[in-house]
Amino acid sequence: MKEGHDGSGVGLYLSGLEGPFAAHEGRPVLSGIFTDAGRKRLDALMKERGFRPVHSLEIRKTDPPAGTPRRGMYLAQVYEPAPAWEELSAAHRAASLVETRVAIREAGEEKRDMMAFSFWPGVVMIKEVGDPLTIGRWLDLDRSDLHARRILCQGRQNTNYAINLYACxxxxxxxxxxxxxxxxxxxxxxxxxxxxxxxxxxxxxxxxxxxxxxxxxxxxxxxxxxxxxxxxxxxxxxxxxxxxxxxxxxxxxxxxxxxxxxxxxxxxxxxxxxxxxxxxxxxxxxxxxxxxxxxxxxxxxxxxxxxxxxxxxxxxxxxxxxxxxxxxxxxxxxxxxxxxxxxxxxxxxxx
Structure with a gap:
C-alpha cells in the first residue's frame, strides 16, 4: 500500500460513454472490483433483484505493479432491469439503483470480495492504489470501449485517514x-x-x-x-x-x-x-x-x-x-x- 500523497492512486469517473456502452443508453452500469467468489455472489444478488446482465467489460490482470494489491476482476457491467422497472417513477428508479449499490457494498464488506463504486446509467468508475500512469497502462485504460465525453480523475489516495478504495x-x-x-x-x-x-x-x-x-x-x-x-x-x-x-x-x-x-x-x-x-x-x-x-x-x-x-x-x-x-x-x-x-x-x- 502506498502513502496518501500525490501519485499514490487513481480514481476515474467516466460518463457520456462511447463505443459498446453507448448502445445501452439508459440502462444502469455497475462498476466495481470482484473476486471470482464475489462475482458469483453478485450474479445471485442481481438476479434476485431482477437485473439481467447484457454487456460487460471485464479487466483481469495478474502480477500487479509494486504497491498495488492483487484484486480479482475490474468490472463494468450493463444490466437490463425487470419489466416492472418501466412502471416506476424516475425517483423510484434512482432510489432502487442507490439501494442496490449499497447492498452490494455492504454484502462485500465482511469477505472483501465485492466493491461497488457506482450503479447508474452511462457511468463507469475505476479506482486503484498505485502510481496513476503505471495503473493506467497496466489496466489498458486507453482502450476504445472506455472512451467518454466527461472524465473526472484524481491521482492520489486518501491523505487523512486509512487508505481504502472507497476513500479514493x-x-x-x-x-x-x-x-x-x-x-x-x-x-x-x-x-x-x-x-x-x-x-x-x-x-x-x-x-x-x-x-x-x-x-x-x-x-x-x-x-x-x-x-x-x-x-x-x-x-x-x-x-x-x-x-x-x-x-x-x-x-x-x-x-x-x-x-x-x-x-x-x-x-x-x-x-x-x-x-x-x-x-x-x-x-x-x-x-x-x-x-x-x-x-x-x-x-x-x-x-x-x-x-x-x-x-x-x-x-x-x-x-x-x-x-x-x-x-x-x-x-x-x-x-x-x-x-x-x-x-x-x-x-x-x-x-
Whole structure:
C-alpha cells in the first residue's frame, strides 16, 4: 500500500460513454472490483433483484505493479432491469439503483470480495492504489470501449485517514460526482447531519471529502435547487452581502435549514451534475488552486495551469479562469463555453 500523497492512486469517473456502452443508453452500469467468489455472489444478488446482465467489460490482470494489491476482476457491467422497472417513477428508479449499490457494498464488506463504486446509467468508475500512469497502462485504460465525453480523475489516495478504495476520489451518488483538493475541517458535524437524513447512500465516509458529493446531491435532488445554489449551501453569504442580495429572504431561510452543511476549508471542489454539467467552486479561504480553460468542444478543470497545458495545449491561455470564493464556474454538456456565476447575483429558477 502506498502513502496518501500525490501519485499514490487513481480514481476515474467516466460518463457520456462511447463505443459498446453507448448502445445501452439508459440502462444502469455497475462498476466495481470482484473476486471470482464475489462475482458469483453478485450474479445471485442481481438476479434476485431482477437485473439481467447484457454487456460487460471485464479487466483481469495478474502480477500487479509494486504497491498495488492483487484484486480479482475490474468490472463494468450493463444490466437490463425487470419489466416492472418501466412502471416506476424516475425517483423510484434512482432510489432502487442507490439501494442496490449499497447492498452490494455492504454484502462485500465482511469477505472483501465485492466493491461497488457506482450503479447508474452511462457511468463507469475505476479506482486503484498505485502510481496513476503505471495503473493506467497496466489496466489498458486507453482502450476504445472506455472512451467518454466527461472524465473526472484524481491521482492520489486518501491523505487523512486509512487508505481504502472507497476513500479514493471521485465520489458518486445518484448521478452526482465530485472530487476535492483540500481539507474539510468541518467533516464530523457535516457527516453526523447527513447520516440523520435517512437517505440511502449517505454512508461510509472513509474520506472527509465524500460529504461534498452528498451535499451537492442534497442540494439538487432533495431541495430541488439549481447548481448555482450549491455555493449558498456550503459557503453562505454574510452581513451586507446577504442583506443586499436580491434573494435575501430565500437565502436566509436556506442558510438556517442547511447551516450544518457549511464547510470550513480550505477546499476546491470539482464536480459533475446528473445532466452532465461540470463545475468548480472554492471556499472562502481560497487556499487551494483551481483553473478552468479550453476551447469549444473540449474544456478542462485542473488544480494547476500546467494541467491545462498538458490537456489542451492549443487553447487561448488568456481565456483561462481561476474561480474566486464567490464564483461557480461551469461548462454545460454542449461544451461550448465557460460560464461564471457569482453568489451576489440572483438565483436562476428551480430546474
Amino acid at each position: 476520489h471521485p465520489f458518486f451518488i445518484e448521478g452526482v460526482c465530485t472530487m476535492t483538493n483540500g481539507e474539510n475541517t468541518a467533516f464530523v458535524p457535516i457527516r453526523e447531519y447527513l447520516q440523520t437524513r435517512g437517505i440511502p447512500g449517505y454512508m461510509g465516509y472513509q474520506s472527509d471529502s465524500e460529504v461534498f458529493a452528498h451535499i451537492l446531491h442534497f442540494t439538487l435532488r432533495r431541495l430541488g435547487l439549481p447548481l448555482e445554489a450549491y455555493k449558498h449551501v456550503i459557503t453562505p453569504l454574510r452581513g451586507a452581502e446577504l442583506a443586499e442580495h436580491p434573494d435575501s429572504a430565500t437565502l436566509t431561510r436556506l442558510q438556517t435549514v442547511c447551516r450544518r452543511m457549511i464547510i470550513d476549508g480550505p477546499n476546491c471542489v470539482i464536480g459533475v451534475t446528473p445532466e452532465g454539467t461540470m463545475f468548480m467552486v472554492q471556499d472562502r479561504k481560497k487556499l487551494r488552486p483551481g483553473v478552468v480553460g479550453g476551447k469549444p468542444g473540449i474544456y478542462a478543470f485542473s488544480s494547476e495551469i500546467c494541467g491545462l497545458d498538458a490537456a489542451i495545449p492549443d487553447r487561448d491561455p488568456a481565456l483561462d479562469f481561476q474561480p474566486m470564493h464567490l464564483d461557480t464556474a461551469y461548462v454545460r454538456p454542449d461544451c461550448q463555453e465557460v460560464t461564471v456565476c457569482s453568489q451576489l447575483k440572483a438565483l436562476p429558477p428551480r430546474p
